[in-house]
Amino acid sequence: MTACTPGDDTPTMTAWGVAPATTPASGDVDHGRHGDHADDMLILALPKGRILKSVAPLLARAGIEPAADCLQEDSRRLRFPTNHPKLDVVRVRSFDVATFVAHGGAHLGVCGADVLMEFDYPELYAPLDLGIGGCRVSVARPQGDPPNEDWSRYSEVRVATKYPTITRRHFAARGINADIVHLNGAMELAPMLGLSRLIVDLVDTGSTLRANGLQEVETIAQITSRLVVNRTALKTRPEAIASLIARFRAALNPA
Numbered sequence: 001m002t003a004c005t006p007g008d009d010t011p012t013m014t015a016w017g018v019a020p021a022t023t024p025a026s027g028d029v030d031h032g033r034h035g036d037h038a039d040d041m042l043i044l045a046l047p048k049g050r051i052l053k054s055v056a057p058l059l060a061r062a063g064i065e066p067a068a069d070c071l072q073e074d075s076r077r078l079r080f081p082t083n084h085p086k087l088d089v090v091r092v093r094s095f096d097v098a099t100f101v102a103h104g105g106a107h108l109g110v111c112g113a114d115v116l117m118e119f120d121y122p123e124l125y126a127p128l129d130l131g132i133g134g135c136r137v138s139v140a141r142p143q144g145d146p147p148n149e150d151w152s153r154y155s156e157v158r159v160a161t162k163y164p165t166i167t168r169r170h171f172a173a174r175g176i177n178a179d180i181v182h183l184n185g186a187m188e189l190a191p192m193l194g195l196s197r198l199i200v201d202l203v204d205t206g207s208t209l210r211a212n213g214l215q216e217v218e219t220i221a222q223i224t225s226r227l228v229v230n231r232t233a234l235k236t237r238p239e240a241i242a243s244l245i246a247r248f249r250a251a252l253n254p255a
């Protein structure tokens, strides 16, 4: 990616194919595309938290070794060099990986299919299912609710979730308007505290639902983590990106 530092007004063709104006005209929008990475540097965005632990062995098999503190949860550093001089890793929230890659701040990333479904960024290409972070996005309700409830008889239902787009789309396909209560965690509390009738959340073992008096009623999607790539980077840096995708593919299918 072409370097363009803040205040640098040299008319440089950026990786986005846009030549910045020498002097911004009044009313111009600054899209913030002034990354400090060198022309040939690649950035891989990894999610902190549970996926980072599962992705570490995959990185090792792919021959990518980030600086040791990248895998230490208490490290405050966010950007790490790797054993490849032209590849750095950044560590961001799982939900933000897709946004960093879609906006071109990172060229590649690893994130759950749940995040991809929620944001639905057209700038992202997801060439590989990494087979880690397996879970599902599901609808859940209190265990005491009548069994086999017929959803189609509702025109509107209140749902607590951190996935408003997935949830709206799911219920709209059934002719139901989902009135969203947008939470970032602890969705399981919402029905017992009267915030919503239902929740839409990730389920793996089901123990979080059970521990909070809820039961899964519908699976919306099965989830695993994906390798994601910025489509523009794929066009402008085809060889470097293809070689990294090939490393991940080989790590998934060792000979």
Ligand SMILES: Nc1ncnc2c1ncn2[C@@H]1O[C@H](COP(=O)(O)OP(=O)(O)OP(=O)(O)O)[C@@H](O)[C@H]1O
Pocket: 047, 048, 049, 050, 051, 093, 094, 095, 111, 112, 113, 114, 115, 133, 134, 135, 202, 203, 204, 205, 223, 224, 225
């Ligand atoms: N219980 C689970 N089992 C397996 N995979 C999960 C589970 N929960 C979440 N995931 C996957 O891991 C990703 C990250 O999970 P989550 O959003 O809970 O973040 P986290 O690991 O708690 O870290 P943070 O909230 O700090 O970003 C999800 O997007 C999903 O793809």
Ligand SMILES: O=P(O)(O)OC[C@H]1O[C@H](OP(=O)(O)OP(=O)(O)O)[C@H](O)[C@@H]1O
Pocket: 185, 186, 201, 202, 203, 204, 205, 206, 207, 208, 209
């Ligand atoms: O079916 P289970 O195996 O119980 O897993 C499901 C739980 O895992 C995730 O939460 P997480 O542990 O990541 O906590 P957080 O959402 O508060 O980060 C998810 O949001 C559920 O609460």
